[in-house]
Amino acid sequence: MPRRKQFRKVSKEPLISIFKPAGIPAKELDEIFITVDEFEAVRLADFEGMNQREASDVMHVSQPTFNRILTSARKKIAETIVRGIVLRIEGGEYVLPCDVRVFECKDCGTTIDAPLGEPRPKTCTQCDSDTLFRKKQLKADEE
Numbered sequence: 001m002p003r004r005k006q007f008r009k010v011s012k013e014p015l016i017s018i019f020k021p022a023g024i025p026a027k028e029l030d031e032i033f034i035t036v037d038e039f040e041a042v043r044l045a046d047f048e049g050m051n052q053r054e055a056s057d058v059m060h061v062s063q064p065t066f067n068r069i070l071t072s073a074r075k076k077i078a079e080t081i082v083r084g085i086v087l088r089i090e091g092g093e094y095v096l097p098c099d100v101r102v103f104e105c106k107d108c109g110t111t112i113d114a115p116l117g118e119p120r121p122k123t124c125t126q127c128d129s130d131t132l133f134r135k136k137q138l139k140a141d142e143e
């Protein structure tokens with residue numbers, strides 16, 4: 001069976017998606033982009049104070065992947081404030097809680113996330129049971 005594509009869970013999109021130094025027209029400034037999943041990594045690790053194991057679980061990625069996302073985001077944010085340039089937060093590979101359906105295996109209790117638009121999972125990823133049932137939708141502030 002083909003491996004399911006991994007997707008990164010983001011609790012919510014950033015309130016502000018562009019940061020610009022005051023008093024200088026944007027057209028005179030360089031820009032740097034961070035993706036919404038990079039923003040989420042910084043939010044979880046540096047704002048919420050989670051360790052990387054907790055944060056990688058929340059984002060549904062491996063710890064090395066989380067570390068890579070976080071390192072990249074921190075480097076770009078540092079470059080923004082050191083060079084005094086524009087920071088934009090946009091794009092990236094991520095899903096929001098409202099985009100995810102959650103199924104639970106009746107036999108072993110494993111939960112399986114499936115983004116909207118992808119086929120419903122047929123068997124459990126842990127025990128191959130086919131008795132999956134849909135759990136209620138995650139709310140944005142539940143995690």
Ligand SMILES: [Zn+2]
Nearest residue numbers: 105108124127
């Ligand atoms: Zn199972």
